[in-house]
Amino acid sequence: MSKEWPLWEVFIRSQHGLAHKHAGSLHAPDAAMAIRNARDVYTRRNEGVSIWVVRSADIVASSPGDREALFEPAQSKVYRHPTFFPMPDEVKHI
Amino acid sequence: MYAQMVDTGVRSVKDAAAMTPEEQAFQARIDADVKVEPKDWMPEHYRRTLIRQIQQHAHSEIVGMLPEGNWVTRAPTLKRKAILMAKIQDEGGHGLYLYSAAETLGVSRDDLIADLHAGRVKYSSIFNYPTLTWADIGAIGWLVDGAAIMNQVPLQRTSYGPYARAMVRICKEESFHQRQGYEIMMHLAQGTPEQKRMAQDALDRWWQPSLMMFGPPDADSVHSAQSMQWKIKLLSNDELRQRFVDQTVPQADYLGLTVPDPQLRWNAERGHYDFGPIDWREFYDVLKGNGPCNRDRIRTRVKAWEDGAWVREAAVAHAEKRAARKAA
Numbered sequence: 001m002s003k004e005w006p007l008w009e010v011f012i013r014s015q016h017g018l019a020h021k022h023a024g025s026l027h028a029p030d031a032a033m034a035i036r037n038a039r040d041v042y043t044r045r046n047e048g049v050s051i052w053v054v055r056s057a058d059i060v061a062s063s064p065g066d067r068e069a070l071f072e073p074a075q076s077k078v079y080r081h082p083t084f085f086p087m088p089d090e091v092k093h094i
Numbered sequence: 095m096y097a098q099m100v101d102t103g104v105r106s107v108k109d110a111a112a113m114t115p116e117e118q119a120f121q122a123r124i125d126a127d128v129k130v131e132p133k134d135w136m137p138e139h140y141r142r143t144l145i146r147q148i149q150q151h152a153h154s155e156i157v158g159m160l161p162e163g164n165w166v167t168r169a170p171t172l173k174r175k176a177i178l179m180a181k182i183q184d185e186g187g188h189g190l191y192l193y194s195a196a197e198t199l200g201v202s203r204d205d206l207i208a209d210l211h212a213g214r215v216k217y218s219s220i221f222n223y224p225t226l227t228w229a230d231i232g233a234i235g236w237l238v239d240g241a242a243i244m245n246q247v248p249l250q251r252t253s254y255g256p257y258a259r260a261m262v263r264i265c266k267e268e269s270f271h272q273r274q275g276y277e278i279m280m281h282l283a284q285g286t287p288e289q290k291r292m293a294q295d296a297l298d299r300w301w302q303p304s305l306m307m308f309g310p311p312d313a314d315s316v317h318s319a320q321s322m323q324w325k326i327k328l329l330s331n332d333e334l335r336q337r338f339v340d341q342t343v344p345q346a347d348y349l350g351l352t353v354p355d356p357q358l359r360w361n362a363e364r365g366h367y368d369f370g371p372i373d374w375r376e377f378y379d380v381l382k383g384n385g386p387c388n389r390d391r392i393r394t395r396v397k398a399w400e401d402g403a404w405v406r407e408a409a410v411a412h413a414e415k416r417a418a419r420k421a422a
């Protein structure tokens with residue numbers, strides 16, 4: 001009986017110096033094979049210059065039920081955005 | 095389409111009054127174009143329908159590699175061979191993106207593959223036709239990938255997040271597929287009379303099966319209403335088919351090839367092409383397993399899976415041995 005290869009999440013950093021971004025997932029027996037498979041599955045057209053892989057089982061995610069508790073407090077704090085502070089037209093470079 | 099006649103498990107669409115509060119909230123989010131994500135609550139029928147649809151789509155990508163693979167060793171030039179291999183490799187990638195999306199719904203990859211091999215889940219009818227000449231490779235890229243694009247572009251807006259994201263990635267790669275096919279057709283159509291005949295013959299054989307890819311007429315499409323309410327289907331079969339005909343006929347004209355339909359003509363009043371009836375008996379027959387290549391396709395997939403078993407097992411044994419050594 002064969003065991004299914006574990007699932008890995010793949011993160012790719014593009015050429016433009018941005019952070020690694022989730023690209024998708026794949027199955028692989030170990031980390032080295034996960035990187036190789038990620039190269040073939042997710043970077044066939046120069047999509048990246050760096051790959052991270054992590055076992056899907058090791059990812060801890062917030063749960064949809066916690067959405068309000070986690071994210072609602074930020075909604076009332078509009079003063080965290082620069083647009084909260086209107087500036088007179090005469091004042092430049094601010 | 096790549097997923098044809100997906101059973102939603104429901105006979106009629108519920109209106110808001112008949113829904114539970116949970117179902118109402120779910121439908122309201124879909125109506126507001128908020129994506130459904132793997133951990134969100136979803137109706138069981140939605141989950142199961144999506145598994146069936148995404149899985150059919152994934153199997154189609156993988157089985158679709160076979161008719162084209164038939165010509166890799168006989169591609170007319172090294173350049174054509176390299177292009178064809180890149181195209182087929184993309185299709186393998188599409189299958190993988192989609193299997194991953196299906197797995198977020200709580201099924202295992204091996205179970206999905208077992209469903210295909212046992213004939214419990216279908217793949218698109220189109221891949222049960224043979225590739226008899228090199229021109230068929232051109233016709234597939236032009237028509238089959240063209241029809242796939244028609245279907246997949248709206249699916250980028252589908253309600254299930256992982257499915258929509260897989261479609262975005264796939265759509266980016268598809269137009270290369272269609273163009274390489276059309277370019278093969280251009281070369282043949284502008285070549286010797288014999289080459290042009292070959293191109294015409296391929297169009298003659300692939301035209302109707304390509305139209306069938308969009309699935310049965312809307313009137314016979316019993317599950318569409320529910321799928322549309324859930325936004326896992328965004329345009330009707332007939333609508334997509336009409337768009338495909340409208341887009342493709344001028345492309346055939348440019349090639350100087352004749353679309354094999356004596357009733358095909360531009361209808362200025364409708365602003366669309368009218369076209370003749372489709373042989374739906376053939377479609378249902380192919381779906382039932384009686385197309386020219388059904389048995390061959392499944393036999394080839396099962397053989398590849400079984401022949402690769404020792405590699406998968408050896409890789410696991412190696413990984414376990416390395417992990418044990420590290421732990422010691």
Ligand SMILES: [Fe+2]
Nearest residue numbers: 155184185188
């Ligand atoms: Fe594809």
Ligand SMILES: [Fe+2]
Nearest residue numbers: 185239268271
């Ligand atoms: Fe394709």
